[in-house]
Amino acid sequence: MFVNGLKAIIDEYQFDGVDIDFEGGSMNFSAGGLRDISYAGISAYPRLKNVVDAFKELKAYYGPGFLLTAAPETQYVQGGYSTYNDTFGSFLPIIQNLRNELDLLAVQLYNTGGENGLDGQYYGSAKKANMVTGLTDMIIKGYNIGTTGMRFDGLPASKVLIALPACPSAAGSGYLTPTEGINAMNYLRTGTTFSGRTYTMQPGGPYPSLRGLMTWSVNWDASSCGNSSELSKAYAAYFATQSAKLKAEDKIELTSNKTLAYFKDNALAISNEASSIDQVEIYNMLGQSILSYKNIQDTNSLLLENRSFSTKQLFIVIVTDKQGTKKTFKVMNFLN
Structure with a gap:
C-alpha cells in the first residue's frame, strides 16, 4: 500500500525522485537488537526490512534515472558511532542496504547537539567548520557501529552532500557563513586547510568528487533570511571556479x-x-x-x-x- 501510494503521487505529478526523511519517533524501527547489518540480518526486523524493500522496489520500478535521496538527522547516522539502539544509528542499516539504490545522502548538520568524530573528539555546532569536516568524513570512510560488532561501510563521496541551513533563523543551530562552509567543503574536496581547523581527514581524503551542498532551504535563502540568496550565490561562485579549474585540467589530459x-x-x-x-x-x-x-x-x-x-x-x-x-x-x- 505504501509503495502503490507513492507511485500514484509520483505518476500524477511526474516527480523524478523521492527523499527519505523519517524524523522523530518514525525513525524507531524497533531494531535496537540488530547485530547483523546485512540484508539477511535485517530480515528479522520487519519494520526495518519493509522500508528497505519499499525503496528498492520504487528504484527498480522507475529505473536508474529516478533519484533516491535521504536527509536524516545526525543522531540517526553518526550517532551510531558511539551508541546503537532504537534511535541512535537507526538509519545506518537503511543506508547500508540501499547503498546501490541511494543517489544522494545529506545528513542534516543542524538542529543537533553534535557527535563524536573518527578522531575521538566531540564536534558540536559551536565548532562549525570542524563539525562539517569531521562528520562528513565519517560518512565517506565508514565506522564501527557502537559496540555491536557491526560496521557501516561508508558511501562514495560522489553520493554525499553537506547539508546546512541557509541562515541562522532557518534552523535552531548549525548555521555557517558561506565563507566558513566553503572553507570546510574545500578542505574535504582539495585538502586546502583553513584558519581554525582542528579536524584532520582520515587516510583516503581529500574527496574531489564530494557532491555539493543541500540547504534548508532555497525559500529561506531567497527571501526569508533577508539576504537575497547570499548562500546559493556564494556556493555557485565556488563551484564555477572549481569547474573552470577542472576544465583546464581536462584539456591538458586530453591533449597529452x-x-x-x-x-x-x-x-x-x-x-x-x-x-x-x-x-x-x-x-x-x-x-x-x-x-x-x-x-x-x-x-x-x-x-x-x-x-x-x-x-x-x-x-x-x-x-x-x-x-x-x-x-x-x-x-x-x-x-x-
Whole structure:
C-alpha cells in the first residue's frame, strides 16, 4: 500500500525522485537488537526490512534515472558511532542496504547537539567548520557501529552532500557563513586547510568528487533570511571556479593522450589520432550509464548526442580504441 501510494503521487505529478526523511519517533524501527547489518540480518526486523524493500522496489520500478535521496538527522547516522539502539544509528542499516539504490545522502548538520568524530573528539555546532569536516568524513570512510560488532561501510563521496541551513533563523543551530562552509567543503574536496581547523581527514581524503551542498532551504535563502540568496550565490561562485579549474585540467589530459573529448553544441565530440574508435561509454557522476555506443563505422572521430547532454553537468567518458586501449576522461558540458 505504501509503495502503490507513492507511485500514484509520483505518476500524477511526474516527480523524478523521492527523499527519505523519517524524523522523530518514525525513525524507531524497533531494531535496537540488530547485530547483523546485512540484508539477511535485517530480515528479522520487519519494520526495518519493509522500508528497505519499499525503496528498492520504487528504484527498480522507475529505473536508474529516478533519484533516491535521504536527509536524516545526525543522531540517526553518526550517532551510531558511539551508541546503537532504537534511535541512535537507526538509519545506518537503511543506508547500508540501499547503498546501490541511494543517489544522494545529506545528513542534516543542524538542529543537533553534535557527535563524536573518527578522531575521538566531540564536534558540536559551536565548532562549525570542524563539525562539517569531521562528520562528513565519517560518512565517506565508514565506522564501527557502537559496540555491536557491526560496521557501516561508508558511501562514495560522489553520493554525499553537506547539508546546512541557509541562515541562522532557518534552523535552531548549525548555521555557517558561506565563507566558513566553503572553507570546510574545500578542505574535504582539495585538502586546502583553513584558519581554525582542528579536524584532520582520515587516510583516503581529500574527496574531489564530494557532491555539493543541500540547504534548508532555497525559500529561506531567497527571501526569508533577508539576504537575497547570499548562500546559493556564494556556493555557485565556488563551484564555477572549481569547474573552470577542472576544465583546464581536462584539456591538458586530453591533449597529452592524443584523444580529444569535448562538447560541441550539446553533442559530445570524440577523436583519436592513433587508432579508430571501437566503443564509447558515458556515465554521470552517480555512476549511472548515460550512453553506450559501439562504433561499427571504423572511424577515428564521433559526434554523439543524448538528451542528458542538454544539462550542465560532469560526465565520465570511457573511450576504447580498436587495439583495446581504454582511456577515461571527465568532461564538463558548460553549455556555452
